[in-house]
Each structure stands twice: as structure tokens, then as C-alpha cells.
Amino acid sequence: MKKIGIVIPAFNEDKNIINLIKQIKKRINCPILIVDDSTNQNTKKLFSKNKFKNVKYYHRGKKLGRGSAVIFGFRKLLKIKKDVNCLIEMDADMSHSPGELKRNIAYFYKNSFGLLIGSRYLPKSKIINWPLSRRILSKLSNKLAKFLLEAPVNDYTNGYRFYSKEAARTIIKKCKNTGGGFIILSEIILILWKNGFKIGEIRSIFKNRIRGESSVNFKLIIESFLGLIKLYVIRKTF
16 A cells, blocks of 8 residues: 655755645645755744645754755654655755656556656656756766766666655665765665665656755765765775
8 A cells, every 4th residue: 555755855945845845735645744954944934824734844943964854854754654655755946846746656666666766867857947067067976976886877866766664764774974965865876776675767857946046056066076985985885
């Protein structure tokens, strides 16, 4: 039986998060957990005004990193919905289409994946309105991750993902990097691949944000690159 929950890490996404929740709720009914590291109070104020059934909002008050947010969300979701068997991770900026949820969930269960990734780099996948610089950076980082870590995955850095309960528990237990950037996403793939989980990809349409500003900056890029090198060095310990 399908038992689903969604974790959405957020950072200063007050211009997007309410619309995202509404779009999700039009398609599926499941617990949604927002893990908010916003440095301002705007998102918190939104949730004090907008009450949603089956939505849990956690404001941590400072930027602790995407990895920390995902693991925090997984722990909370596993406690709230003990029978959950599909944990979904989505970005808060509307770049991941809620319209793909039902199709992706069906594919996840049909193939008994430990991890299913909504991939930007499969035939018929699309990237819409992303600056050329970001496209080049993403493509190069994914090529480098695949070369260094060797897991048979095309998109190491997209955060549109579907996990089994066993995969989520393994991530909580073994994940060593709780910082920001795409490195947590690459580490999760490495952990699950090394521990024998079935990993798959499905084509996805990725749309650049219309509202708000990306948290990606030069410092984060450097940190992620150094983190990838560290993963390569310690890859045999997972």
C-alpha cells in the first residue's frame, strides 16, 4: 500500500512555498514537512496566517545546510507517519513540478526503488529558463561526480527524489555531510549505491525559479567542489 510523505527544505522561500503546497495538495493527500532555515521571519509569518491540514512547519532559525534539513525532515516524518514507505524530497522554489508527482510515485512503487531521481539529464528531460552559466556548472559538476564516484547515475545534483523507508533510515545512519550545496545529494547516491539499494531515474522538467533568489553562490560552489573531492577520498568507507 502506498504510504507517502514529503520533505521540503527551504531557505528564504516565502515567495514560493505557499503556492507549492497548494499545487501539491491538488494532486496528492499526504503529510508535508517544511524544514525552514530562513534567516528572516517572512516564511514563518506566512505559516502563522495560512493553516494547512497535514502540513508541519519547522523553523530552525539559521542556515544549517540542506543535508541537515533533509535528515531532520526524514527523522520527523518517520516519527509522524510510522508506516511511510515513500519519502519524497522536493525543492521549495517551484523548480520541481508537482504535476509529475503521481507519475513518479507510480514508477517508484512499480520498480521497488530504494531511490528514484527526477533527472534533468535523460532523453526528453527539459531544463527551462536556466541561465547558461548554471547549465554549464550543473553539467560539469554531474560529469565530475559520475567520474569520481562511479555510481551509474546521470543527475547527481537534482533534489527531486523518492526514497524507500529503508533508504531514508540508511541515510540518517550513514550520512557524514550535513552542509549545503549539492554535495549532500551526491553523498546520498554514493551511500545508497554502496549499500546495495536499487537506484533509478525518470525524466523530469526542471524550471528555473520565477520568484525569489537562489541561495547558490561562489562560496557554496567551492564548498561543494571540495566536498566532492572529500567524498572521492572516503568513498570506500560507506
